[in-house]
């Protein structure tokens with residue numbers, strides 16, 4: 011995507027979006043309700059026209075090659091409409107026809123996706139009797155039916171219990187790592203994004219605020235970073251005093267055998283260690299605590315409030 015823009019009336023749903031997603035990666039597209047995620051997915055599948063900007067998806071222009079492109083992409087929408095009066099198998103056969111899967115291959119393909127998504131023994135039951143998790147798995151099976159190279163998943167685990175969620179996560183890892191498919195994952199679930207995504211972009215009012223690997227984003231956002239220092243218990247008080255004198259150290263928390271310090275710049279750490287050594291305090295280990303995507307998301311939000 012290059013400078014992609016799309017408005018609805020006065021609302022700029024997608025605002026000058028530039029982004030590249032690599033083949034085979036799981037890319038997380040994060041953002042608040044109304045941030046522009048669904049609009050982007052619709053643009054990328056050629057079901058909505060952009061106002062300006064360019065996009066290339068699987069080497070095709072979605073605006074002119076939409077039908078060809080959609081035969082190679084799969085989409086799980088937030089509210090997948092399944093026909094509840096039909097069985098799981100019948101729902102899939104119907105879509106196999108829409109996807110123009112050759113008639114002699116339909117049954118095999120339907121059986122394959124039913125098995126992949128753990129529905130083989132329920133394929134002949136009516137969808138109306140499925141649990142929410144089973145419906146979601148059937149919707150996923152449908153999105154994968156025509157073996158798409160690129161799959162868009164909008165909140166794939168919303169409303170699922172922890173076990174069904176885990177199964178969907180395993181499936182996303184499997185199609186990406188083992189089958190080399192590209193996954194474009196729209197989610198509000200930051201823990202999900204952190205565990206699944208190679209890279210993420212955080213969208214706010216149609217604009218990308220930050221993009222990168224989850225572990226790289228902390229640096230970009232200026233999130234506070236915590237380090238745990240292992241120190242001899244009898245020297246804990248002296249260590250606190252030495253660190254409290256450093257203005258670059260924002261907070262110091264002591265426990266029985268470790269100190270946690272909060273900084274915004276990792277360059278503070280060598281100075282902090284130097285002042286501990288000067289105070290003759292013995293440091294046995296320094297470990298950086300992992301910054302979660304949630305920390306980053308909240309830091310972005312905080313920064314926005316501070317800016318306004």
Ligand SMILES: Nc1ncnc2c1ncn2[C@@H]1O[C@H](COP(=O)(O)OP(=O)(O)OP(=O)(O)O)[C@@H](O)[C@H]1O
Pocket residue numbers: 018021022023041042043044045046047048049050088
């Ligand atoms: N067809 C439409 N007509 C008018 N406004 C629209 C239309 N589609 C989207 N919008 C507006 O564009 C903005 C972005 O909506 P979009 O659905 O892309 O957000 P989203 O990030 O997918 O939200 P959610 O997480 O709630 O699904 C919103 O302000 C929405 O009201």
